[in-house]
Amino acid sequence: MAFATLWVDAFPAIESFVTAAIRSAADASDVVQDVATAIAERFDDYDRARPFLPWAIGIAKNRVNDHFRRRRRAGEPVLFDATLLDAFVDHQPSGGETEHLLYRRALAACLATLTDRVQGLIRLRYGQGMGISQIASLANTNADAVSSALFRARDALATCIRARLASEGTG
Amino acid sequence: MSDSLLRRYLDAETLTEAEVSELRGWLLDDRSRLRSLAETVRVESELRRMFAGDVTTRTGGRADVQPNAGVCAGALRFPSRRLLPAVAAVALLALGATLALLVGRFSSGGADDPTIRIAALSGPPDTPLDSAATTLTIGASITIDDPLSLPAGVSASVRFDDGTRGRLSGPATLTVRSGRRIALDAGSLFLDVPGSSAGWLVDTPAATFADIGTAFTVEADPTGSARVGVHEGAVAVLRPGEARRAGARATINAGEQAIVTSPTAPVAVGALQRSTLAAIELQLTDILLGGDGLGGRTDGGIDTSTGRVTERRLPAYVPPGVARPFVPARGVPFVEGISTVMPNSSIRYTGDGRIAALGGLASGTSHVDLIRAGGPVHGNNEPGSGGIMPDTVGATNFSRLPGSYLFLHASLAVTFDVAALGRHHDAVPGRFTALIANAEQSRRTRVAEREHTTFTVHAAVLIDGRPVFVRRSLSRDDGPVLVDVPIDRSARYLTLYIGDGGDDQTCDWGLIGAPILHMTPRPTTQ
Numbered sequence: 001m002a003f004a005t006l007w008v009d010a011f012p013a014i015e016s017f018v019t020a021a022i023r024s025a026a027d028a029s030d031v032v033q034d035v036a037t038a039i040a041e042r043f044d045d046y047d048r049a050r051p052f053l054p055w056a057i058g059i060a061k062n063r064v065n066d067h068f069r070r071r072r073r074a075g076e077p078v079l080f081d082a083t084l085l086d087a088f089v090d091h092q093p094s095g096g097e098t099e100h101l102l103y104r105r106a107l108a109a110c111l112a113t114l115t116d117r118v119q120g121l122i123r124l125r126y127g128q129g130m131g132i133s134q135i136a137s138l139a140n141t142n143a144d145a146v147s148s149a150l151f152r153a154r155d156a157l158a159t160c161i162r163a164r165l166a167s168e169g170t171g
Numbered sequence: 172m173s174d175s176l177l178r179r180y181l182d183a184e185t186l187t188e189a190e191v192s193e194l195r196g197w198l199l200d201d202r203s204r205l206r207s208l209a210e211t212v213r214v215e216s217e218l219r220r221m222f223a224g225d226v227t228t229r230t231g232g233r234a235d236v237q238p239n240a241g242v243c244a245g246a247l248r249f250p251s252r253r254l255l256p257a258v259a260a261v262a263l264l265a266l267g268a269t270l271a272l273l274v275g276r277f278s279s280g281g282a283d284d285p286t287i288r289i290a291a292l293s294g295p296p297d298t299p300l301d302s303a304a305t306t307l308t309i310g311a312s313i314t315i316d317d318p319l320s321l322p323a324g325v326s327a328s329v330r331f332d333d334g335t336r337g338r339l340s341g342p343a344t345l346t347v348r349s350g351r352r353i354a355l356d357a358g359s360l361f362l363d364v365p366g367s368s369a370g371w372l373v374d375t376p377a378a379t380f381a382d383i384g385t386a387f388t389v390e391a392d393p394t395g396s397a398r399v400g401v402h403e404g405a406v407a408v409l410r411p412g413e414a415r416r417a418g419a420r421a422t423i424n425a426g427e428q429a430i431v432t433s434p435t436a437p438v439a440v441g442a443l444q445r446s447t448l449a450a451i452e453l454q455l456t457d458i459l460l461g462g463d464g465l466g467g468r469t470d471g472g473i474d475t476s477t478g479r480v481t482e483r484r485l486p487a488y489v490p491p492g493v494a495r496p497f498v499p500a501r502g503v504p505f506v507e508g509i510s511t512v513m514p515n516s517s518i519r520y521t522g523d524g525r526i527a528a529l530g531g532l533a534s535g536t537s538h539v540d541l542i543r544a545g546g547p548v549h550g551n552n553e554p555g556s557g558g559i560m561p562d563t564v565g566a567t568n569f570s571r572l573p574g575s576y577l578f579l580h581a582s583l584a585v586t587f588d589v590a591a592l593g594r595h596h597d598a599v600p601g602r603f604t605a606l607i608a609n610a611e612q613s614r615r616t617r618v619a620e621r622e623h624t625t626f627t628v629h630a631a632v633l634i635d636g637r638p639v640f641v642r643r644s645l646s647r648d649d650g651p652v653l654v655d656v657p658i659d660r661s662a663r664y665l666t667l668y669i670g671d672g673g674d675d676q677t678c679d680w681g682l683i684g685a686p687i688l689h690m691t692p693r694p695t696t697q
Contacts, residue, residue: 007638019216020209023183028216036636077191079180084195087202091209107217126218132182151178158210 006052007039012100013053014060017092021064021080025129031067035060053094061089102165110160118153125150177204181211318346321358334365338597340451348374355397361388361691372409373399377431378438381407385425400428400443402691408438451598454574455667455686456544458505458587463595464688469545469575473500475509475583497525505595507586507664509542524586524664542585543578545570564608564682565650572606572685577667581628581679584668589658589688598690599660603632605667605687607642608651610680627672628681630654634662644672651684658688 015032022028038059046055065085068078080088093099111119117139124130124138132150136143176194180186186194198205321327321341329337339345343358353360354374363386364371371382373389375397380389385404391397399406406423408431423429428443453464460468461480474481478498500506507524562570569576579585589600607630626647632640632654639656658665665688669681 011637016213016216019219020212025219033636077186077188079186079191079195081195084199084205087199087205088209091206093213103213104217104221107214107221111218111221122218126215126221147178147182151181154181154211154214155207157214158207161214162210 006056007036010053010056013093014056016100017057017060017089018064020092021085021088022067027067031060031063035063038063057089057092061085103161106161106164107157109164110157113160114153114156118149121146121149122153177208181215315347315349318344318356320344335371336363337361338451355389355391357391357393359388359390362386375431377433377436379409381409396430396432398428398430399423401425402443451596451690453592453596453688453690455587455683455688456574456577458592458688459503459542459544459577459585461503463505464592471545472543472578473503473506473509473585475511475542477501478503478508505588505592507588510584510586510666511582524588524666542583545575562610562682564610564647567606567608567651567684569606569608569682569684574685574687576682576684577686578610579667579669579681579683581669581671581681584631584633584666586664586666587688588663589665590663592688593660593690596690600658600662600665600688601660601691602689603654603656603658603665603687604685604689605654606651606682606684607645607654608682608684609645609647609649610682626679628679629668629670629672630681630683631666631668631670632656633664633666633668634658635664636666645681646672651682 014035018032018035019025019028022031035056039056042059046052064080065082068080068085072078093103111122114122121135121139124135125132130138132143132146136146139146176186176190176197179190180194198208319339321339321343327339327341329339331337333351338361340359340361343360344356345358345360346354346356348354352372352374356376360373362371362373362382364382373380373382375389375391376395377391377397380387380397380399382404385406386402387404387406388400388402389397390399399408401423403425405425406429408423408429423440426443427440430439430441432439451464454462455464457468458464459473459480460471462468471480473479475498478501480503497508497510499508510525562568562576577585593599609626609628627644630640630642630645630652631638634656640654642652645652667683667686669679669683671679
């Protein structure tokens with residue numbers, strides 16, 4: 001199969017893994033680009049008898065590790081060491097773009113089940129990129145309440161998505 | 172203890188090295204915690220993507236990216252900016268107490284005559300831009316009650332003295348009635364109103380739209396219908412003559428649009444179609460020839476060896492096998508450059524707009540030529556060939572499409588600087604649309620000896636080096652293929668690529684018809 005086809009199919013999973021591991025969206029975007037370049041450069045090494053995604057994720061993991069190493073050298077505490085990152089990879093989605101499409105549909109459906117207020121908090125946090133204190137100030141409440149609400153909302157969304165995908169036979 | 176550390180980590184609080192170490196150990200102690208973390212951060216990253224409008228759906232085995240409308244439409248109903256004023260206003264409206272208050276404020280329109288100045292103008296250079304009393308030049312003031320008309324293809328950015336910014340896209344007719352009231356008889360008007368200046372009214376023949384501290388677009392159709400799209404905050408719909416009557420309104424929230432076909436028709440509310448509302452449609456042909464997308468240039472091309480714009484009759488011919496990985500565009504403000512792609516090489520994107528190679532999409536022999544805009548194109552790409560190059564594929568005459576077409580001879584890519592265009596037009600990218608076709612179809616008769624080959628091409632669209640549309644082996648019999656891909660507002664580069672299909676090294680011509688970059692005016696807070 002041609003590189004472009006494989007890459008297009010694997011891209012959502014790779015991007016999802018990198019953005020999940022690296023909290024900074026800007027850093028994650030840079031690393032995704034690095035991963036794309038690295039995968040392209042090493043494409044001749046890819047054994048076509050084996051699945052593409054695990055091979056690509058392996059390269060992505062190395063790039064993420066490189067990123068964390070640089071952050072550590074800069075004196076920044078980094079949660080993911082090599083052991084934790086290895087374990088984290090095991091919990092990453094293994095499906096291609098179809099799996100991601102189903103996941104995103106499930107997320108949209110689950111999001112709609114939350115109250116307007118919680119949807120608003122989520123929108124402020126992830127759409128506007130606001131900090132917890134900033135949201136608390138806007139919502140006329142305290143930071144702990146916002147943090148708790150978002151924590152519960154994320155948990156509810158994850159549970160809901162898992163259930164939806166399982167009921168569709170894709171989880 | 173570590174549970175609270177996890178929450179702080181997810182809240183992006185800064186943790187000490189000791190706290191990070193404790194959290195790491197806690198996660199490794201129980202893999203179900205790690206699984207939970209993986210699920211949570213995936214939810215987070217997908218939420219960010221969803222709200223950035225970057226969710227795509229794909230069908231079948233092809234990588235044709237479809238619009239994402241509807242994926243999360245039901246969830247986008249919460250005002251995002253100026254949250255409290257909008258929510259408070261809507262709540263009061265629901266109680267039935269605020270309508271009169273709002274209408275009273277809106278109808279007064281402000282006591283003082285406003286100062287309204289033209290901040291920017293875009294459009295063909297020779298277009299007459301005079302209204303009856305207002306000369307449309309940058310810095311000119313708009314006169315109250317003087318109808319202002321903009322012809323097709325012209326856009327005017329305006330600034331009001333209360334800080335409100337607007338953008339009027341022609342063909343349009345607008346009259347400023349007072350400090351906070353505008354009559355829009357036709358055309359598209361985007362307004363970004365600071366929270367402190369809430370209370371603008373936009374009158375159309377079908378309805379009046381009342382701003383509640385927001386950014387919104389009103390489109391008035393010559394047939395009498397109107398549409399409002401709310402980008403942020405909320406807008407109330409008031410009917411002409413009924414503005415003081417309770418119940419004669421609907422509230423449209425961020426992420427929604429409303430269509431009103433007549434003063435008495437019901438208000439139809441749906442998800443905001445960002446691609447059509449307030450869109451600034453930039454023609455990539457004009458941009459390729461040195462314009463900013465609104466100038467209507469279609470006559471000429473870029474020489475791939477020099478990166479310079481040249482006139483229609485292009486003298487140059489680049490023989491097969493001469494590839495230049497990247498030639499920066501010279502004197503073409505919004506074109507980053509041209510990559511001529513060698514075959515059988517892997518994808519390589521350097522992050523600065525260069526596509527040095529595209530693995531799997533560059534087979535056969537690279538046979539590069541000039542990129543041409545407009546049509547019809549004279550057939551001077553081959554020595555001794557003099558006629559007109561084909562511009563009709565199937566039933567589509569590409570030379571009659573808006574902005575005509577780009578003509579690319581495989582294998583090459585042209586990269587546009589979307590971010591620079593956004594800065595220039597004070598807008599954010601929304602979509603790219605085009606019709607792509609293999610141009611060889613019209614050559615069947617003239618090149619009968621080549622009937623045994625298919626002359627296929629590969630076509631791709633890339634955003635920041637990432638393929639968002641790939642169509643392999645597009646043959647002359649496939650006809651035009653519609654490309655409609657969303658572009659994230661943070662995108663920098665848009666690359667269009669036509670590659671040799673590998674079945675013959677000659678005549679691999681791609682037409683990219685009506686290549687339009689759709690942008691949306693940028694709200695002030697972005």
